[in-house]
Amino acid sequence: xxxxxxxxxxxxxxxxxxxxxxxxxxxxxxxxxxxxxxxxxxxxxxxxxxxxxxxxxxxxxxxxxxxxxxxxxxxxxxxxxxxxxxxxxxxxxxxxxxxxxxxxxxxxxxxxxxxxxxxxxxxxxxxxxxxxxxxxxxxxxxxxxxxxxxxxxxxxxxxxxxxxxxxxxx
Numbered sequence: 001x002x003x004x005x006x007x008x009x010x011x012x013x014x015x016x017x018x019x020x021x022x023x024x025x026x027x028x029x030x031x032x033x034x035x036x037x038x039x040x041x042x043x044x045x046x047x048x049x050x051x052x053x054x055x056x057x058x059x060x061x062x063x064x065x066x067x068x069x070x071x072x073x074x075x076x077x078x079x080x081x082x083x084x085x086x087x088x089x090x091x092x093x094x095x096x097x098x099x100x101x102x103x104x105x106x107x108x109x110x111x112x113x114x115x116x117x118x119x120x121x122x123x124x125x126x127x128x129x130x131x132x133x134x135x136x137x138x139x140x141x142x143x144x145x146x147x148x149x150x151x152x153x154x155x156x157x158x159x160x161x162x163x164x165x166x167x168x169x170x
Contacts, residue, residue, distance in 0.1 A: 022076070025075060025076035026075055026086055026087050027075070028060075028072055028074065028088060028089035029088060031088070033090060036090055037088070037090065037091060037152055038087070038152030038153070039086065039089065039120065039152060040085065040153070040155070041084070041086075041157060042079070042082065042085070042156050043079050043109065043156070043157045043159070044156065044159065045109075045159050046159060046160030047161070048161065050079075050082050051083050052081050053078070053079065054079040054085075054107065054109035055079070055106075055109070056076070056079070056085045056106070057076045057107075058104065058120075059075075060073050060089065060102070060103040061073065061092040061095055063092065065093030065095045075087040075089060086152075089103070091122060097131075098129050098130065099131065100127040100129070100130035100133060101121070101122055101125050102120060102122075102132075102133075103119065104118075104119055105117065105157075107159070109159065112159075116165075116167040117167060117168050117170050118144065118165050118166060118167050118168065119144055119168070120144065120153075121144050121145050121146070122145070122148075122153070123145045124147070124148055143164070
């Protein structure tokens with residue numbers, strides 16, 4: 001008997017718009033929730049072009065830094081025609097093992113064989129001592145930090161090239 005080889009990998013798109021988004025996917029917390037913030041941005045490919053058919057997923061601890069509570073903590077938003085996305089949530093708390101407040105991000109897009117994983121850290125929080133952030137070369141940490149603005153926190157994802165977002169191998 002001849003042994004069979006493995007099945008070739010497939011890309012994760014462009015089916016992202018079929019069944020994956022749901023109406024309140026970007027609404028981690030409902031409108032009117034105390035401390036609600038908007039995190040938004042755009043997704044760019046290696047040539048600097050927008051990616052109109054990507055998917056951003058976020059997951060995070062609750063405001064007290066805990067998981068497994070009644071806090072949903074999960075958001076999902078497809079990108080629009082201009083690569084834009086947004087999530088409405090609250091800031092997570094510091095996790096007990098020294099991790100600063102952060103939001104974990106899964107990034108899916110056409111042409112990618114696997115998801116890319118990154119994090120969002122808040123520039124207006126104390127990030128000192130976070131073991132994951134400190135493992136990133138200082139010159140690249142800025143790709144993970146968001147500053148508050150009038151319309152929320154902006155987090156653009158650059159899949160490759162100049163200013164490429166830091167992605168983690170997990």
